[in-house]
Amino acid sequence: MPHTSNAHQPRDAIGTQPGAPAVESTDTDALAPSTAADKVRHALRQHPGATAAELAIAAGVGKSTAGKVLATFASDRIATRSTPSPEGGRRAADRWYPADTQHSDTNDERATTLPTIPEPAHTAAPPTDAQASDRPVRLARGELRALVLAELRRDPDTPMTPGMIARRLGRSAGAVSNALDTLTGQGQAVRVGDAPRTFLAAPADDAQDGRTGG
Helix, strand or coil, rough: CCCCCCCCCCCCCCCCCCCCCCCCCCCCHHCCCCCCCCCCHHHHHHHCCCHHHHHHHHCCCHHHHHHHHHHHHHCCCEEECCCCCCEEEECCCCCCECCCCCCCCCCCCCCCCCCCCCCCCCCCCCHHHHHHHHHHCCCCCCHHHHHHHHHHHCCCCCCCCCHHHHHHHCCCCHHHHHHHHHHHHCCEEEEEEEEEEEECCHHHHHHHHHCCCC
């Protein structure tokens, strides 16, 4: 019986005998997504119902890149988007799903936990002109006392409380009360009531004596 050589017979796969099934590669690196589209597709499969920003983080690509890839997926009917109802008057971000995934607009469940998207830092806005105009102007030393005395003299027969004068001047009642005490000590104002504390402007002659008397 003639001898048949296998030297020139092709093998189906490396390391296998003729006729044996080929051994599939188990190299996980070859299966890992390589392009941005592959990465976004993989993230979409893992996180159906995520926003474009969340998918960008999960896929490790830029937000704009993820948005462009998702738009292409939508055109090619690879993915679908769902727009949730506005919350508090603000438009909610679109949710993305693989085209073959069943979902509802109210279903916001995720297959796995998504990475947290950091909230942008909020800085206080500078005051507007209107807000700045509501702030009392800083007065020079002794200027508040002069304003308080002018209010007393404007209505010399009506006893005034610190609160009344403070509201007229747009100043704090405590600062006005201190100014009234100083004016009383200088003889330019007279305290005429205790409960509540009320004041009148001192007569012109008494006020002059208070300023020059010591």
